[in-house]
Amino acid sequence: xxxxxxxxxxxxxxxxxxxxxxxxxxxxxxxxxxxxxxxxxxxxxxxxxxxxxxxxxxxxxxxxxxxxxxxxxxxxxxxxxxxxxxxxxxxxxxxxxxxxxxxxxxxxxxxxxxxxxxxxxxxxxxxxxxxxxxxxxxxxxxxxxxxxxxxxxxxxxxxxxxxxxxxxxxxxxxxxxxxxxx
Amino acid sequence: xxxxxxxxxxxxxxxxxxxxxxxxxxxxxxxxxxxxxxxxxxxxxxxxxxxxxxxxxxxxxxxxxxxxxxxxxxxxxxxxxxxxxxxxxxxxxxxxxxxxxxxxxxxxxxxxxxxxxxxxxxxxxxxxxxxxxxxxxxxxxxxxxxxxxxxxxxxxxxxxxxxxxxxxxxxxxxxxxxxxxxxxxxxxxxxxxxxxxxxxxxxxxxxxxxxxxxxxxxxxxxxxxxxxxxxxxxxxxxxxxxxxxxxxxxxxxxxxxxxxxxxxxxxxxxxxxxxxxxxxxxxxxxxxxxxxxxxxxxxxxxxxxxxxxxxxxxxxxxxxxxxxxxxxxxxxxxxxxxxxxxxxxxxxxxxxxxxxxxxxxxxxxxxxxxxxxxxxxxxxxxxxxxxxxxxxxxxxxxxxxxxxxxxxxxxxxxxxxxxxxxxxxxxxxxxxxxxxxxxxxxxxxxxxxxxxxxxxxxxxxxxxxxxxxxxxxxxxxxxxxxxxxxxxxxxxxxxxxxxxxxxxxxxxxxxxxxxxxxxxxxxxxxxxxxxxxxxxxxxxxxxxxxxxxxxxxxxxxxxxxxxxxxxxxxxxxxxxxxxxxxxxxxxxxxxxxxxxxxxxxxxxxxxxxxxxxxxxxxxxxxxxxxxxxxxxxxxxxxxxxxxxx
Numbered sequence: 001x002x003x004x005x006x007x008x009x010x011x012x013x014x015x016x017x018x019x020x021x022x023x024x025x026x027x028x029x030x031x032x033x034x035x036x037x038x039x040x041x042x043x044x045x046x047x048x049x050x051x052x053x054x055x056x057x058x059x060x061x062x063x064x065x066x067x068x069x070x071x072x073x074x075x076x077x078x079x080x081x082x083x084x085x086x087x088x089x090x091x092x093x094x095x096x097x098x099x100x101x102x103x104x105x106x107x108x109x110x111x112x113x114x115x116x117x118x119x120x121x122x123x124x125x126x127x128x129x130x131x132x133x134x135x136x137x138x139x140x141x142x143x144x145x146x147x148x149x150x151x152x153x154x155x156x157x158x159x160x161x162x163x164x165x166x167x168x169x170x171x172x173x174x175x176x177x178x179x180x181x182x
Numbered sequence: 183x184x185x186x187x188x189x190x191x192x193x194x195x196x197x198x199x200x201x202x203x204x205x206x207x208x209x210x211x212x213x214x215x216x217x218x219x220x221x222x223x224x225x226x227x228x229x230x231x232x233x234x235x236x237x238x239x240x241x242x243x244x245x246x247x248x249x250x251x252x253x254x255x256x257x258x259x260x261x262x263x264x265x266x267x268x269x270x271x272x273x274x275x276x277x278x279x280x281x282x283x284x285x286x287x288x289x290x291x292x293x294x295x296x297x298x299x300x301x302x303x304x305x306x307x308x309x310x311x312x313x314x315x316x317x318x319x320x321x322x323x324x325x326x327x328x329x330x331x332x333x334x335x336x337x338x339x340x341x342x343x344x345x346x347x348x349x350x351x352x353x354x355x356x357x358x359x360x361x362x363x364x365x366x367x368x369x370x371x372x373x374x375x376x377x378x379x380x381x382x383x384x385x386x387x388x389x390x391x392x393x394x395x396x397x398x399x400x401x402x403x404x405x406x407x408x409x410x411x412x413x414x415x416x417x418x419x420x421x422x423x424x425x426x427x428x429x430x431x432x433x434x435x436x437x438x439x440x441x442x443x444x445x446x447x448x449x450x451x452x453x454x455x456x457x458x459x460x461x462x463x464x465x466x467x468x469x470x471x472x473x474x475x476x477x478x479x480x481x482x483x484x485x486x487x488x489x490x491x492x493x494x495x496x497x498x499x500x501x502x503x504x505x506x507x508x509x510x511x512x513x514x515x516x517x518x519x520x521x522x523x524x525x526x527x528x529x530x531x532x533x534x535x536x537x538x539x540x541x542x543x544x545x546x547x548x549x550x551x552x553x554x555x556x557x558x559x560x561x562x563x564x565x566x567x568x569x570x571x572x573x574x575x576x577x578x579x580x581x582x583x584x585x586x587x588x589x590x591x592x593x594x595x596x597x598x599x600x601x602x603x604x605x606x607x608x609x610x611x612x613x614x615x616x617x618x619x620x621x622x623x624x625x626x627x628x629x630x631x632x633x634x635x636x637x638x639x640x641x642x643x644x645x646x647x648x649x650x651x652x653x654x655x656x657x658x659x660x661x662x663x664x665x666x667x668x669x670x671x672x673x674x675x676x677x678x679x680x681x682x683x684x685x686x687x688x689x690x691x692x693x694x695x696x697x698x699x700x701x702x703x704x705x706x707x708x709x710x711x712x713x714x715x716x717x718x719x720x721x722x723x724x725x726x727x728x729x730x731x732x733x734x735x736x737x738x739x740x741x742x743x744x745x746x747x748x749x750x751x752x753x754x755x756x757x758x759x760x761x762x763x764x765x766x767x768x769x770x771x772x773x774x775x776x777x778x779x780x781x782x783x784x785x786x787x788x789x790x791x792x793x794x795x796x797x798x799x800x801x802x803x804x805x806x807x808x809x810x811x812x813x814x815x816x817x818x819x820x821x822x823x824x825x826x827x
Contacts, residue, residue, distance in 0.1 A: 032822065032827060033827045034825060034826055034827075035285075035825055036827075037281060038753075038824075038825055040281075041282040041285075041752075042753050044277060044278075044281075045277070045278045045279075048273050048274055048277045048278050049274075049278070051273065052267075052274055052577055052578075055267070055269060055270050056570075059263070059267075059269075059573065060263075060569050060573055063263045063266070063553070063569070067259075067260070067552055067553050068552055068553040069549070069551075069552035069554075070554070070562075072554065072562050072565060076788055076791055077785060078787050078788055078789055079789065079790070081788075081790055082566055082567045082790055082792065083565055083567060083791055094552045095548070096407050096408070096546070096547070099403075099404075099407050099551055099552075101400055101403055101404075104400050105399065105400065106399025106401070106403045106404075108259055108403065108552075111259055111263075114263070114266075115262045115263060115266045115269075116615065118266075119611060119615065122269035122270050122273070123269070123607055123608065123611060125273075126270075126273045126607045127607075129277070130600045130603055134277075134596075134600050135596070136595075136596045136597055136600070137281060137285075137596050138596075139281070139284050139285050139595060139596060140285050140288050141288065142291060
């Protein structure tokens with residue numbers, strides 16, 4: 001076998017070894033426990049995005065149908081548009097005489113029903129989410145090796161404080177006083 | 183100086199002093215603690231109120247008190263739909279990524295967003311690219327904010343002298359750059375809390391004042407819907423700059439009204455000023471009034487706005503159906519021979535090479551009550567594509583703004599985030615909806631503003647409506663004027679810090695000189711913030727007309743570049759470095775490419791009627807998934823580190 005072929009084979013072997021070791025590592029990682037914060041955050045993100053989609057459908061549909069004086073459906077300078085796909089919706093075109101402002105608030109009905117009320121529901125949904133869905137996860141420790149020097153300093157200070165407290169409490173115990181530790 | 187100006191000035195000075203005191207206190211902390219982490223991240227120690235208000239104040243930029251009210255003034259109630267997704271913005275922008283981003287930033291010790299991406303994907307290239315993109319869009323964003331800051335100072339103190347805008351810009355820049363450089367992140371957060379309170383208080387205070395002065399929202403909405411048709415012509419003066427004393431307002435007072443007003447360039451020498459108008463039958467509203475400009479020996483237009491006013495007033499038929507007025511700026515009073523007179527439209531109308539006409543439509547009051555709203559040239563404002571785009575934009579693009587993401591890396595525990603989401607949700611509801619009511623109610627008592635001047639709407643609301651009220655009201659009005667100023671400052675300081683952190687941490691420390699001393703780092707940080715401030719001040723000397731355009735471009739560009747690399751990086755185990763790089767580059771290129779025609783005076787590319795920002799997100803998402811699938815699997819040690827215990 002020629003030297004280049006040898007090196008090719010060696011490279012192929014090492015690649016296979018690398019990929020098989022990666023495979024083994026990947027499989028072993030699957031056996032590990034998923035980070036609970038990741039799992040919770042992913043579930044929460046899905047719920048939030050679902051609420052957003054519902055809000056989008058309700059508000060955009062209602063307001064486009066009941067809040068527009070005309071529903072332009074011509075193509076733009078850059079080609080066909082989504083307006084064309086929906087159509088002209090002539091029967092939904094509003095005229096000035098049709099303006100209603102419920103309860104004398106001065107807010108057009110299409111704004112009140114299509115935006116203000118859904119907005120109120122979104123506030124309630126947010127409070128529900130924060131109270132009943134959101135997990136109070138531990139955010140974890142700060143990596144001290146990658147530049148967060150402040151944290152290092154803070155920790156060093158805390159350790160020093162703790163040491164001095166320990167010394168004091170030890171002295172207190174030795175002197176028959178109370179201890180600061182549980 | 184009027185009484186109002188003295189009170190306003192006192193409130194402003196107290197406010198600015200408050201900002202400086204907070205910066206001073208923050209600087210003391212800075213000298214006691216480690217520089218980098220404290221200067222750029224406030225030691226990851228934000229509590230609920232600090233997180234809520236710094237997040238809200240940074241999000242509620244000058245756009246909220248400048249661009250947004252300006253659009254409400256121009257397009258009316260349809261802005262309620264334009265801003266509607268703010269009902270869900272706090273939950274989306276803080277809840278989707280907040281906890282996880284904070285965790286990953288802690289895990290890696292990251293201080294900035296490029297830091298997070300660089301570590302998550304083990305790619306220095308990613309860090310450098312992210313920093314470059316942040317600087318690019320931040321500069322665009324900041325130009326708009328600086329302009330608004332200067333306009334607020336100019337209007338608040340009635341600075342009518344030459345170069346008033348430039349001097350206001352300089353004063354604004356010096357104040358904001360100084361306290362940001364001096365105090366760092368903590369000063370920015372503390373001032374954000376103060377500014378957030380000022381903003382909220384300002385809006386809540388102004389609502390009853392405006393409703394009282396305008397006779398209530400019901401009356402205002404009704405009178406707007408019955409408003410006579412109107413065309414606001416805003417044309418450039420010599421050299422192409424708008425707002426050069428030549429704009430006019432045409433009010434329809436008859437029955438057979440024209441569809442629009444057309445200014446034409448006859449393209450021949452020594453042409454006289456002529457008007458063409460054929461009224462047709464009373465039911466026809468399709469014909470335009472065509473006004474042909476007078477030209478000199480060389481064929482250049484010599485007609486001024488005042489010439490047009492005279493010609494229309496002397497026209498037998500048009501004088502019966504059209505009333506020509508001056509909008510706000512041309513209506514300003516100047517002293518001539520000891521007498522105060524309207525400045526009038528003394529500017530010459532200018533046509534760029536190849537352009538032969540400007541057309542403006544007559545808009546009815548109905549256009550302010552129902553969608554889609556129209557520009558003064560007749561283009562529909564909020565079409566179906568835009569409804570969907572903007573509902574997506576605020577909530578989804580809001581997730582990936584580096585200036586707010588970095589705040590999500592700075593809170594101390596999950597509970598803090600939880601409470602802050604509720605706080606910001608209530609806070610936004612108290613600001614954005616009432617702002618519509620304020621501007622709609624005030625519109626009937628405000629002067630007519632051209633699109634170029636409509637960024638002044640909110641300041642005029644506060645100054646004009648309280649000028650004849652008692653001193654307590656004037657103090658409240660002054661607080662409200664401080665609100666947009668606070669909004670601008672709170673965004674500018676965060677953005678300046680963002681640029682500085684990119685240059686210092688991501689480029690210099692992590693790519694050029696990792697062994698840099700803390701002293702050098704401090705000097706570079708101060709210098710970068712100051713240099714960025716100076717450059718943006720220079721750029722803001724000639725800013726664009728609508729602030730909101732720049733703000734949306736910047737926000738959309740950030741989202742297209744950062745959303746999917748970050749979101750999928752946090753939640754998708756198969757996301758690879760190559761996928762993230764492709765998503766970032768693809769999103770950036772798509773957004774910039776589709777916006778590019780606007781830099782050459784053309785219209786934006788809205789494919790399918792959707793905003794470029796949405797296309798930026800779509801392209802970025804597709805590239806992230808396709809490229810990651812193609813080059814995968816993701817390195818197992820990274821999957822293990824970020825997704826498993």
